[in-house]
Amino acid sequence: QVQLVQSGAEVKKPGASVKVSCEASGYTFTGYYMTWLRQAPGQGIEWMGWIDPNTGATKYAQKFQGRVTMTSDTSINTAYMELIRLTSDDTAVYYCARDWYSGFHDVFDYWGQGTLVTVFS
């Protein structure tokens, strides 16, 4: 069965960076884009971007351009999301999700359990 297992919670100081991992199993890792999303406390879902593990191509939301880097290691079926220059506004649960193209649009059919990143001085 498809599983996405993310790394554990992180506490960071303002100005620091964080790197979250997402290990995939149960499907062909290079066959699907991996998307990263986040959810601030009590807030909605925010799309951050995707990576194609097959080619390394990425697409980032404009809001995060210059601060986010998404990478993948196909030898261990793991995707990574690094966010730099953290501020308190980056405190959120970060999710990886498999990006599945239904034939009409992309949807997120499997999600990781989430990684809480707290930015705290």
Added chain:
Amino acid sequence: QSVLTQPPSVSAAPGQKVTISCSGSSSNIGNNYISWYQQLPGTAPRLLIYDTNKRPSGISDRFSGSKSGTSATLDITGLQTGDEADYYCGIWHDTLSAVFGGGTKLTVL
């Protein structure tokens, strides 16, 4: 502030039907397929509806989606206490990015 507008909350009694709306414009909902996600308390979202009105394997037929013009709806029939959750509509924009509604909290009274 999302371009997709959802009511902050809806409520209904067990066994009843509830409708959650997602309003937009011709450039987003009017021109795209809709997805819906359910987020139970303390858990990750899960895909509930895709292609506007299709259910993934394992999703109950009590959940159904539709669209008319620039508005989409998620209907939940035979409400159960286990349906209490936040529900999000979403689209895949032609700029190769995803957009979500602000979410609707469903309370089963």
